[in-house]
Amino acid sequence: MAKKIAIVEDEAELASLLEYNLTRQGYLAHILSGAKETLKDLENWKPDLILLDVMLPETDGFELCREIRKSAVLSRTPVLFLTARSDEVDRVLGLEIGGDDYMTKPFSPRELVARVKAHLRRLERDQESPSTELGPFRLDSTAHRVFLHDRELALTSTEFKLMEFFLQHPGRAYSRDQLLEEVWGQQRFVTPRTVDVHVRRLREQIEEQPDDPHYLTTVRGFGYRFEDAV
Numbered sequence: 001m002a003k004k005i006a007i008v009e010d011e012a013e014l015a016s017l018l019e020y021n022l023t024r025q026g027y028l029a030h031i032l033s034g035a036k037e038t039l040k041d042l043e044n045w046k047p048d049l050i051l052l053d054v055m056l057p058e059t060d061g062f063e064l065c066r067e068i069r070k071s072a073v074l075s076r077t078p079v080l081f082l083t084a085r086s087d088e089v090d091r092v093l094g095l096e097i098g099g100d101d102y103m104t105k106p107f108s109p110r111e112l113v114a115r116v117k118a119h120l121r122r123l124e125r126d127q128e129s130p131s132t133e134l135g136p137f138r139l140d141s142t143a144h145r146v147f148l149h150d151r152e153l154a155l156t157s158t159e160f161k162l163m164e165f166f167l168q169h170p171g172r173a174y175s176r177d178q179l180l181e182e183v184w185g186q187q188r189f190v191t192p193r194t195v196d197v198h199v200r201r202l203r204e205q206i207e208e209q210p211d212d213p214h215y216l217t218t219v220r221g222f223g224y225r226f227e228d229a230v
Contacts, residue, residue, distance in 0.1 A: 003049070005029050006032060008038060014082075018112065035058050042068065042073075049077065050068065052079050055083065062093060065079055065081075066098070077157070080100060082105065091194075092193060095158070096197050098156040103115065134228070158184075161183050162179070162198050171225065171226070176195040176223050199216060
């Protein structure tokens, strides 16, 4: 079955160009203008990935992303931001609120399609991976869920991928660049700061004291290590 890509973009010419290129690759593309009912439309259509413009006419893309992450239907759907903003603070903000990727306009439709394919391949690979248990943690790749004891963690798509990597590679230290390569792969537009942002968000969910972590520790001057979690 063809994967469904939602294009939340009010610039008609760009939206049509994206729809054309995605359709040529065999995807089902659906354009939404970013009006107030967009969240409901997304929940009804249930896309496999969302392309989301930051500057929308009736809402802010960042705010819509926050609502997407609160949605029971869409919370784990990958979100790729499209924006004319190139400042690092905007990229970091987009990632902090749950975005999975970030492309600055103008960009090549070919690059965007490549990013879409990479996200969807990673989702399929996650679903095929076996479940993992480590100490009090249990990861179900098929259901895309992680539990600490009996409590399910509310993770974005990228947070899930990072948590999955740590749980499958405990006790070893990884630099930020290594984590970028292993978790983000070809999406190397992101910076080492991106890793720090996602580690902090994970700590807020898994650590009793995020500033004094027990599981996800810092290796000073190098990167991070996930302890054996016994």
